[in-house]
Amino acid sequence: MSLVPGYFSLRTLISEIEKQLRWAAFKKDLNISFSLTGGDGLNFFGDRNRIQQILTNLISNAIKFTENGSIDVYISVISISPNFSKIFFEVQDTGIGISENDLSQLFRPFYQLDSSLSRSSGGTGLGLSISQTLAELMDSKIQVKSELGKGSKFYFDIQLKHQILEDQTLINPSSSILKFEKTPNVLVAEDIDTNQKVLGSILTEFGCLYTFASNGEEAINALKESSFDIVLMDCQMPKLDGIEATKVIRKMEGDMSKIPVIAVTAHAGSEDRMKCLDAGMSDYISKPFTKGILNEVLSKWIKTNQSVTLPSSPLSINVNSLVDERILNDLKSINSINSPDLIMETFSIFERNLPARLTNIRRALETKNDQDAKMAIHSLKSAASAFGGLSIATICNDMTEDLKQKRFNEALSKTEALPSEVQNVKEYIHGWLLAQS
Numbered sequence: 001m002s003l004v005p006g007y008f009s010l011r012t013l014i015s016e017i018e019k020q021l022r023w024a025a026f027k028k029d030l031n032i033s034f035s036l037t038g039g040d041g042l043n044f045f046g047d048r049n050r051i052q053q054i055l056t057n058l059i060s061n062a063i064k065f066t067e068n069g070s071i072d073v074y075i076s077v078i079s080i081s082p083n084f085s086k087i088f089f090e091v092q093d094t095g096i097g098i099s100e101n102d103l104s105q106l107f108r109p110f111y112q113l114d115s116s117l118s119r120s121s122g123g124t125g126l127g128l129s130i131s132q133t134l135a136e137l138m139d140s141k142i143q144v145k146s147e148l149g150k151g152s153k154f155y156f157d158i159q160l161k162h163q164i165l166e167d168q169t170l171i172n173p174s175s176s177i178l179k180f181e182k183t184p185n186v187l188v189a190e191d192i193d194t195n196q197k198v199l200g201s202i203l204t205e206f207g208c209l210y211t212f213a214s215n216g217e218e219a220i221n222a223l224k225e226s227s228f229d230i231v232l233m234d235c236q237m238p239k240l241d242g243i244e245a246t247k248v249i250r251k252m253e254g255d256m257s258k259i260p261v262i263a264v265t266a267h268a269g270s271e272d273r274m275k276c277l278d279a280g281m282s283d284y285i286s287k288p289f290t291k292g293i294l295n296e297v298l299s300k301w302i303k304t305n306q307s308v309t310l311p312s313s314p315l316s317i318n319v320n321s322l323v324d325e326r327i328l329n330d331l332k333s334i335n336s337i338n339s340p341d342l343i344m345e346t347f348s349i350f351e352r353n354l355p356a357r358l359t360n361i362r363r364a365l366e367t368k369n370d371q372d373a374k375m376a377i378h379s380l381k382s383a384a385s386a387f388g389g390l391s392i393a394t395i396c397n398d399m400t401e402d403l404k405q406k407r408f409n410e411a412l413s414k415t416e417a418l419p420s421e422v423q424n425v426k427e428y429i430h431g432w433l434l435a436q437s
Contacts, residue, residue: 021056026284032073062091062152086158092153108129184298187232243276246280260302265287290330321394347429377403
């Protein structure tokens with residue numbers, strides 16, 4: 001084994017691992033979280049593929065040997081000199097744990113845990129041994145703390161040379177968009193106007209036909225009247241939500257009962273994932289998502305025949321609490337004849353419908369109607385997520401917490417800050433667009 005070092009983005013690496021493993025955790029009803037602290041504005045010089053191999057193995061094992069609970073991945077970066085950083089990696093689970101006898105043998109080739117779950121899960125027993133060898137090539141060592149029946153923690157650290165990125169300008173790695181064998185016909189069950197705008201633009205770029213349904217009832221009727229290849233199903237909609245609509249679809253006669261249904265949700269918690277699985281959903285994506293993630297999920301369920309490589313381009317990412325510039329960059333990259341200025345068109349839709357949304361929130365809070373208030377706040381947050389409105393989403397999250405504690409007046413007072421916050425976001429986006437031109 002040897003190392004092939006090069007400069008890489010740690011944040012991009014973690015994002016790729018999360019996309020690769022999220023469905024495996026989802027199928028087992030496990031919470032999986034990734035936390036990265038430090039390292040903003042830095043690229044690191046090392047073998048990203050070997051680091052990814054180690055982390056993927058550790059996280060895959062955590063998923064395999066955890067039946068209930070969660071897997072938490074922590075990565076922290078500390079600069080130890082002007083040119084070098086130390087990166088700490090930790091994978092913690094609530095799984096079966098490891099006995100003291102097994103701990104002493106764990107990194108031996110072909111060694112497998114002496115447990116019924118281990119034997120039923122299969123595997124060669126080489127993964128941890130290879131991971132340890134790779135860590136040692138990077139002058140590191142994987143260590144483990146575990147208690148039988150309570151879970152395990154695997155951790156290691158590596159020292160890498162870093163490169164400071166001027167003005168946090170990153171090079172966006174080339175990505176591939178898969179083209180489909182035939183034009184897919186997509187049913188999009190989505191009631192939020194800004195999300196409809198963005199999804200329609202992305203699907204147009206992918207060469208898809210699409211039909212919108214504003215609630216679960218409309219989605220079911222559309223499936224009865226026309227033939228579709230796949231359904232993108234928002235989980236929270238009025239009249240009939242995505243969960244209940246999917247249950248109805250799975251009971252329909254003929255091939256339509258087997259159509260892939262992709263959950264589109266702002267929630268990725270354990271309870272929400274179990275509801276999706278129980279309803280018969282096929283896969284899921286979390287809001288907000290990029291066109292690359294949507295293409296990845298669609299290509300998993302619809303036949304593709306070629307891959308088109310998108311060119312690399314410089315991305316200027318300014319980490320801030322107002323707007324997620326990763327979303328802005330993604331929207332800017334979407335080429336749509338119908339939406340040449342997608343960012344401002346999407347924001348204009350949001351701004352036009354803001355007064356009605358605020359009225360709905362205030363009315364529900366004034367009458368102490370929990371369910372209506374929850375739906376109205378969700379609608380505002382989801383609409384803002386389409387253009388990366390972080391500060392708007394933060395206020396919505398605070399109101400939701402007030403709602404859980406029955407603090408209706410406190411939540412109501414927070415609505416007063418929203419119009420000025422929307423204006424702040426608008427000015428930020430205008431400035432960002434000017435800087436891009």
